[in-house]
Amino acid sequence: MKYSNQTRILVAVDCIIFGFDGTDYKLLLIQRGFAPEKEKWSLMGGFLAPDESLDEAAIRILNQLTGLHDVYMEQMQVFSKPDRDPVERTIAVAYVALIDIQKYMQQLNDSFHAKWFTIQNLPKMIFDHEEMVEMAKTRLRYKAAMHPILFELLPDKFTLPHLQAMYESLYDTKIDKRNFTRKVLSTNLLIKEDEKDKTNSKKGAFFYRLDKDKYEEEFQNVQNFIPRIEIPSSSE
Amino acid sequence: MKYSNQTRILVAVDCIIFGFDGTDYKLLLIQRGFAPEKEKWSLMGGFLAPDESLDEAAIRILNQLTGLHDVYMEQMQVFSKPDRDPVERTIAVAYVALIDIQKYMQQLNDSFHAKWFTIQNLPKMIFDHEEMVEMAKTRLRYKAAMHPILFELLPDKFTLPHLQAMYESLYDTKIDKRNFTRKVLSTNLLIKEDEKDKTNSKKGAFFYRLDKDKYEEEFQNVQNFIPRIEIPSSSE
């Protein structure tokens, strides 16, 4: 039995994939090799299959491109303007993924002609993908101000200056390192390693790693990572 | 031209409609008069039409039931388990609406057999609608702790005790009225009227109304309406 007289619609999933390279936020895009909008860049996307949920579809699509599993990903919003895809009426469910660029580098699937773009310098994209990215940036800023979500972008071992640079770059602000250190360590989410990272200084900065259990346990707690910032608007 | 070899899917819109009657939070449900799941209650829903966006569909569907325009409504999340609707594969985009019960009372469309339920005492619902409602409650608590969203549930004129009761009920807590008053008034979102509401006391409580312009301007600012509350988890 079916519902009669109703329109069935194509459902796409598009993944907005963020990374951080130590200095800048990056977005992973693929070059579209076919019409329409050949030459323009595109989010990694695909269509919802009959036997999978949207979350499963998003995981599948992300994995096709990056080879990664166990990536932080969440549903953002559906884009549904009737004419957003000129080929056919399609609605697109946008997912946001945060990945550690290092891991991706190792597992890249090159057949998609993917490329990282710094988010201040994005190319023309197809359809409404630019709008999706704008919303994702806004939400990331909104959410990261209150939840320790940016850890998803970090490698397993990272330094406090590295972490601080992520916040400073995301909010385009300078943060006092003493206050930042105190605030971050007071969450007890970080575990100090003995090892140091000497790539950025002669003295070297201690590595930390995330206390995974505590992180998951306390993820929802509202933190206050960013001082005095006008937290950007969000439709959430 | 069309995309070939892809599955088209039915797209539903379901509206989670909250109200507040001065004491309790309410949810507006309709009784399903047809199989499957006859007798159970349901969110107000409908299917996405070919020429409308999801936002438009949600507004249309809400209007059919309540007759209301200009209602606060936002997209929550898509529910997409392959077997969520036994009739046919359907994905459902859940929208959350906040309405002033008084206004609704005047404009109710009775042909849907709609009824308000207090949210502590909800009936069995069809499909995954209970899950949708749970998520909506969680998000409302999450968002209302930081944004002045609950004003959407209030009539044009309301009193401070009325407003306080909304917060106390939502978070199941007692709030000190002096601190609450100070905090709320410090937002400058409220305009005091000369008139008093005498329905709840002999002395009467002053009416306030919302400064609409300021409200829209500052909606995104992160406030801090709820003291010492464990803000409930949210997938946002």
Next chain:
DNA sequence: GCAAAAGTGTTCCCCATACACCCATGT
């Protein structure tokens, strides 16, 4: 020995909380 980044403590101020009494009015 010097340049360049990492690490570390203290003071102050503001804001959030806790707390109790008087006011207005209908009965």
Next chain:
DNA sequence: ACATGGGTGTATGGGGAACACTTTTGC
């Protein structure tokens, strides 16, 4: 006059922000 809910001020403490010098080590 009294009961009921409405309205108001103050004192205290904690946490966020501002702020500068020492340490390490590769060159």
